[in-house]
Amino acid sequence: MSQDNIKVLIAKPGLDGHDRGAKVIARGLKEAGMEVVYTGLRQTPEQIVKAAVQEDVDVIGLSILSGAHGELFPVIMDKLTESGRNDVLVLAGGTIPDDDHQKLKDIGIREIFKPGTSIAKIVDFIRQEMDE
Amino acid sequence: MIMEISAEGVRSGDERIIARVISQVENQRQQVFPLLKELYRSTELAYLVGITGPPGSGKSTLVEKLVLSWTAEEEKVAVIAIDPSSEFSGGALLGDRIRMGKISTEKNVFIRSMATRGYLGGLNPAIFDTVVVLSAAGYQKVVIETVGGGQNEIDIVRLADTTLVVTVPEAGDEIQTFKAGLMEAGDIFVLNKADQPTASRMELILKQMLEMNDSENHSSDNSNWEVPIVKTVGTEGEGIEELRRAVMQHRDFLSRSRKERYNHSRVIRNHVVHLMEEFLRNHYIDPLLESSAFQEILAGISARKTDPYTAVEQLLKSFNKEQGKHEN
Ligand code: B12
Ligand SMILES: Nc1nc2c(ncn2[C@@H]2O[C@H](COP(=O)(O)OP(=O)(O)OP(=O)(O)O)[C@@H](O)[C@H]2O)c(=O)[nH]1
Ligand SMILES: [Mg+2]
Numbered sequence: 205m206s207q208d209n210i211k212v213l214i215a216k217p218g219l220d221g222h223d224r225g226a227k228v229i230a231r232g233l234k235e236a237g238m239e240v241v242y243t244g245l246r247q248t249p250e251q252i253v254k255a256a257v258q259e260d261v262d263v264i265g266l267s268i269l270s271g272a273h274g275e276l277f278p279v280i281m282d283k284l285t286e287s288g289r290n291d292v293l294v295l296a297g298g299t300i301p302d303d304d305h306q307k308l309k310d311i312g313i314r315e316i317f318k319p320g321t322s323i324a325k326i327v328d329f330i331r332q333e334m335d336e
Numbered sequence: 337m338i339m340e341i342s343a344e345g346v347r348s349g350d351e352r353i354i355a356r357v358i359s360q361v362e363n364q365r366q367q368v369f370p371l372l373k374e375l376y377r378s379t380e381l382a383y384l385v386g387i388t389g390p391p392g393s394g395k396s397t398l399v400e401k402l403v404l405s406w407t408a409e410e411e412k413v414a415v416i417a418i419d420p421s422s423e424f425s426g427g428a429l430l431g432d433r434i435r436m437g438k439i440s441t442e443k444n445v446f447i448r449s450m451a452t453r454g455y456l457g458g459l460n461p462a463i464f465d466t467v468v469v470l471s472a473a474g475y476q477k478v479v480i481e482t483v484g485g486g487q488n489e490i491d492i493v494r495l496a497d498t499t500l501v502v503t504v505p506e507a508g509d510e511i512q513t514f515k516a517g518l519m520e521a522g523d524i525f526v527l528n529k530a531d532q533p534t535a536s537r538m539e540l541i542l543k544q545m546l547e548m549n550d551s552e553n554h555s556s557d558n559s560n561w562e563v564p565i566v567k568t569v570g571t572e573g574e575g576i577e578e579l580r581r582a583v584m585q586h587r588d589f590l591s592r593s594r595k596e597r598y599n600h601s602r603v604i605r606n607h608v609v610h611l612m613e614e615f616l617r618n619h620y621i622d623p624l625l626e627s628s629a630f631q632e633i634l635a636g637i638s639a640r641k642t643d644p645y646t647a648v649e650q651l652l653k654s655f656n657k658e659q660g661k662h663e664n
């Protein structure tokens with residue numbers, strides 16, 4: 205069993221105070237058998253990347269509903285590369301306009317989940333990516 | 337990313353290597369034993385501070401402030417924050433970092449969240465192994481946070497050199513549960529959330545309980561150590577200086593009375609027992625459970641062709657034979 209433990213960091217970057225979605229995801233992934241580190245609100249890119257390194261997570265999930273993804277995500281991805289952890293699977297969710305999705309995928313964010321996405325779909329996606 | 341996982345790598349203090357080794361300690365235990373052997377022999381264990389208490393009592397908040405007081409003195413400090421695994425899914429929600437924001441980017445601080453992973457009959461042996469890794473990486477103090485209530489907590493307390501038991505004014509009746517073992521185990525009691533109006537009443541109750549406990553246990557480990565009660569407001573950092581001093585005093589007490597050495601030998605004894613249990617389970621009990629021979633034995637017991645007592649005697653006999661083979 206322990207071999208299958210997927211470890212996920214759920215982080216809320218920036219000043220965004222909407223944490224409902226992040227908590228729903230964190231709890232859902234736990235119930236799906238994953239070990240979820242939740243860092244709470246208002247995390248700087250440094251904090252997020254440091255936590256990802258120290259916790260040695262397989263997945264980082266960024267939750268953002270403030271519209272600041274365009275500024276924050278590239279910084280996070282750069283720092284992740286700097287720290288040698290660009291092998292980690294990065295996902296995002298929240299209110300991210302469709303027009304921005306490709307730009308974010310180009311910098312290495314594998315998938316973006318919009319409001320209303322079911323937990324089951326997110327769990328399946330993570331499991332599939334981890335199997336590869 | 338290919339990383340060289342070696343004793344040198346761990347000692348270099350590279351956080352990526354330390355983190356990866358801890359994951360191996362959790363997930364690929366057999367593979368990491370050669371490294372642990374090497375690390376253990378060349379490492380002096382860090383000073384272990386345990387902190388336990390009811391959910392939400394402010395443990396993580398206090399850890400953040402205490403660790404800040406130590407890093408201000410240039411100490412390297414690691415935190416192992418343990419949360420329970422869900423019995424149903426095996427997953428876990430590890431949320432202690434929420435209250436450790438101020439130390440999360442300090443260069444001399446390493447924080448690792450761990451799930452209990454439902455070890456039957458005690459502590460996940462990976463926790464002590466993680467302490468070995470962090471000690472080898474140069475962390476002088478390791479703080480272990482666990483939620484109070486179960487057997488795990490008592491085991492954590494057995495692991496630590498100094499144990500802080502946190503309680504809060506509203507604990508009320510809950511405090512009674514301390515009696516089940518934590519009361520004896522705490523080296524320092526922390527009354528957190530002292531900003532709440534009922535704090536002084538709770539302080540009185542605590543004092544009385546400690547006095548009672550004292551007169552009951554003359555021969556306990558703590559016979560010469562007077563367990564202090566430190567009042568704190570974790571969120572404001574109030575009482576942290578007193579708490580830091582109390583930890584220092586307990587450490588001095590241990591080294592003066594040589595109980596530090598006593599504690600270490602007890603910790604090592606527990607770990608050896610844990611490792612043996614783990615080995616027996618992995619190499620003997622688990623494979624046995626999956627074998628068809630075992631199913632046949634069970635069927636035999638059901639049909640009363642044999643009985644559980646004879647079956648166990650026979651199983652242990654064949655186990656001894658196998659052990660004999662290993663020795664030759
Ligand atoms: C509830 C809510 C609030 C609550 C938040 C309570 C809380 N603690 O979370 C309150 C009232 C506090 C609030 C305040 C504000 N809000 Co508001 N709020 C909402 C609202 C109505 C719903 C958000 C929500 O909780 N949804 C339920 C959760 C479960 O869904 P979710 O977060 O989207 O998550 C799902 C997916 O996105 C995805 N997901 C999310 N994160 C992640 C992460 C990973 C890893 C994965 C895989 C998936 C994933 O999976 C989840 C499940 O499907 C939205 C509108 C909307 N339709 O989204 C506005 C909205 C987000 N708010 C908005 C605004 C502007 C504000 C305020 C600035 C308003 C103001 N002027 O004061 C403040 C700012 C607060 C702050 N400090 O940041 C705007 C944001 C606009 C933007 N992005 O540019 C929105 C979009 C409303 C709008 N249409 O204008 N808000
Ligand atoms: N009023 C008051 N609140 C406090 C104090 N210390 C901590 N808190 C709050 O208590 C809540 C729980 O704090 P944590 O530090 O997460 O408690 P914990 O014991 O680590 O919690 P778990 O790990 O979930 O068991 C948070 O909202 C803190 O801000 C205090 O001294 N006074
Ligand atoms: Mg905590």
